Each structure stands twice: as structure tokens, then as C-alpha cells.
Amino acid sequence: MFLTRLVYHSVADFMSGSRNVSDEMGRILSAGLRNSPPEGLTGVLAVDGDRFLQVLEGSRQAVSATFRRIARDSAHRTLEIVFCGEVNERYFDDWSLAILNEETLPAAEGRDVDYGHITADGLVERARRIRETGLIARRDTMHPVSS
Structure with a gap:
């Protein structure tokens, strides 16, 4: 199996809309x-204000589907793929969802990100930091349920 990583960001369309x-x-x-876990997918979905940042890792077929x-x-609009390709190892060995928590993000870290110019590595790092400070759910691939 080729290990594929897809990194993208998008505007979370429901954040400013009438949906709950x-x-x-x-x-x-x-x-x-x-x-995600049954399909062998790992990664993180991070919510940064009105943006989704996502890293998906798994087989090419599972990532594509x-x-x-x-x-x-319809929760997403303006999807922009920043990286999609084969990689040697996973950055995230489970699946999780995190929302930026301004109170737990260290004060020295920037709050505003220029998504028009962010690199794939920068996006992965931002998602990783949001996950570290604002994790709300996690499902380890080795365990059926933990959240």
C-alpha cells in the first residue's frame, strides 16, 4: 500500500450561517x-475560527474517496488542497477533531494565519498545535472507542 497524505483547508460555511x-x-x-478508522485513515480535522484544516493519511483509495x-x-466551501502525495510515515497515528481554544494556545503563537500563502508544513504544524491545545475528540486506531 502506498501511504498518501492529503492536506487542505476550507472555509467552514456553517460558522456564519443559520445552521446550528x-x-x-x-x-x-x-x-x-x-x-475514518475502519478505512485505515488517520489524521486530524482542526477548526481555526471559520476555517477547517485537515490532514488525511491512509491508502490512496481511502484518502481519495x-x-x-x-x-x-455543504459544511465546506473554497476547499484548497495544499499537499497531496505519497509519504513514508504518518504524522498522525489516530483520528481526532480539535477546535482552536484561544485560552490554551500559548500567547506567543499567532492567532491570524494567512491561508492564501500557508505551506503544507505550516498547515500541518498549525493543525498539530490546535490538536495539542484544543482536542475535543480522538479515536485511536488500536482501540474501538475513546473520546
């Missing part, structure tokens, strides 16, 4: 915790 943010995040969380579903989801 809690309900939408619950729907996304349920789908990710249910679908999952991204096609994501692209059809």
Missing part, C-alpha cells in the same frame, strides 16, 4: 469517528 454550529460539529465528529465526500459536504 454544535449540531454541525457533532455530525462531522460522528462521521469522522465512525468512518474520503476527500470526494468532504468536497460534496
Whole structure:
């Protein structure tokens, strides 16, 4: 199996709309915790204000099929793939969802990100830091459920 990593960001369309943010995040969380591990996918979905940042890792087929579903989801708009390619190892060995928590993010870290010019490494690092400081759910690939 070729290990594929896909890194993208998008505008979270429901954040400023009339849809209930809690309900939408619950729907996304349920789908990710249910679908990603059985498909061999790992990674992180981080919410940074009105942006989604996502790193997906797994087989080329699973990553492609999952991204096609994501692209059809009305919760996202203006999806921009920053990196998609074969890699030697996973950055994230489980699947998780994190929301930026301004109170726990160290004060020295920037709050504003220029998503028009962010690199793939910069996006992965931002997602990693949001996960470290604002994790709300995690499903380890070795254990059926933990959140």
C-alpha cells in the first residue's frame, strides 16, 4: 500500500450561517469517528475560527474517496488542497477533531494565519498545535472507542 497524505483547508460555511454550529460539529465528529478508522485513515480535522484544516493519511483509495465526500459536504466551501502525495510515515497515528481554544494556545503563537500563502508544513504544524491545545475528540486506531 502506498501511504498518501492529503492536506487542505476550507472555509467552514456553517460558522456564519443559520445552521446550528454544535449540531454541525457533532455530525462531522460522528462521521469522522465512525468512518475514518475502519478505512485505515488517520489524521486530524482542526477548526481555526471559520476555517477547517485537515490532514488525511491512509491508502490512496481511502484518502481519495474520503476527500470526494468532504468536497460534496455543504459544511465546506473554497476547499484548497495544499499537499497531496505519497509519504513514508504518518504524522498522525489516530483520528481526532480539535477546535482552536484561544485560552490554551500559548500567547506567543499567532492567532491570524494567512491561508492564501500557508505551506503544507505550516498547515500541518498549525493543525498539530490546535490538536495539542484544543482536542475535543480522538479515536485511536488500536482501540474501538475513546473520546
